[in-house]
Amino acid sequence: MTFRPTSAGLSSLEGKYMSAQIFKPQANGIFKIVPLIIALVAAGVVLALVGIDESPYITEVGVAKNQPVPFSHKHHVGELKIDCRYCHATVEKVAYAGYPATETCMSCHSQVWTNSPLLEPVRDSYVTGEPIAWNKIYELPDFVYFNHSIHVNKGVGCSTCHGRVDEMHLLAKNQPLYMGWCLDCHRNPEQYVRPQDQVFNMEWQPTANQAAEGARLVAEYHIRKEQLTNCYICHR
């Protein structure tokens, strides 16, 4: 076939050739819109996955866990003002704050609420020696070394990480325990460090003067900032 220009010009060209093409003119639009939709859906999926990953569904932050005995920190800490160390007695001395032995529960509950059905598992445990299997709230990966005593002794208060335990009936996680969160304090501990006699005070709040006061305490407690971000400080 030879090309002969005619008076019909372009319109005859369309008639002869364009109609024979696979793609119709609106294909241009479709090929612009479809990749856009695919990209948006992909971005939406990624955002949704990030959202799920950051949500309490994964991080468990703020989600109260059931326990074999419905122990209320709000009642014991908030209302009765029992010191954290009464039960978590090793928190100042070793890495683990420790779950209280059943004997610790019974040191009061052999006298008060002695017939409460809620405390049946505690009395059973005391008689049989079978431990109460509390559900763990804060679980770190095994490649992280964490020591409670050094934090508590250097002015990091309980509530800085664990939140207002004195306002929680059943305990809920207060932090997702991301590494970035650890580093936030390890890079600039003066933001959070408080006087040692306030460590177990649930109501302590930083004052407007925290930057200067924190820096003073960091120096006073010999917190060596330059080593706090070494890998081996937490990974060993």
Place this chain on the structure above:
Amino acid sequence: MAQNTQPRRWNVARLTRLIWLPGLCLVLAACHLDMYQQPKGYPNDPSTFFPDGRLNRPPVPNTVAIGQFQSDPHFLQGTLADGSPATELPPNVKLDDRLLAYGRTRYEAFCMPCHGLVGDGQGIIAQRGPLTVPSLHQERLRTAPVGYFYGVITNGVGRMYGLASRVPPEDRWAIVAYVRALQLSQNASIDDVPPDQRGLIESGR
């Protein structure tokens, strides 16, 4: 059978097309959790190895943990050689303001719920529960030797449970020292206050 016997050529261009393969292997090889959950035990972990299901092992009867051998009955049991309560702090416990301040933190954590802030037996548990907690300021306890308090903290007495598992010996002595200070504070007269500070008390602050 003999039409095409020419061997396939593995030239460089063909191999470079497989460059993603080791990468994928590396990525897939990282898909495991055995660094996250290592085969080791932590305190309070459950255990499938021991029949009672716990990893913390209760001590075998009649064993003595390292550092807990009771070679010094005065320091570790609060008793003299004849078994009677010691009347003095052990020689390795130095009585100073640091010991009293430390003893106060221990007292307020472990004793205050029942015995009250000043030792009058009006702690919050005593107020809410059906129990009477003796005041530490009664004559019998004001004249009791320090070893008696140490023994009570260690082993308990009456309805009070012993605190030996939670409070180590040096902390118990700090509590004993602070209890003595409380007893003095509740039975003090103005003559006990240094003369230059009496004005502060008399002015109510």
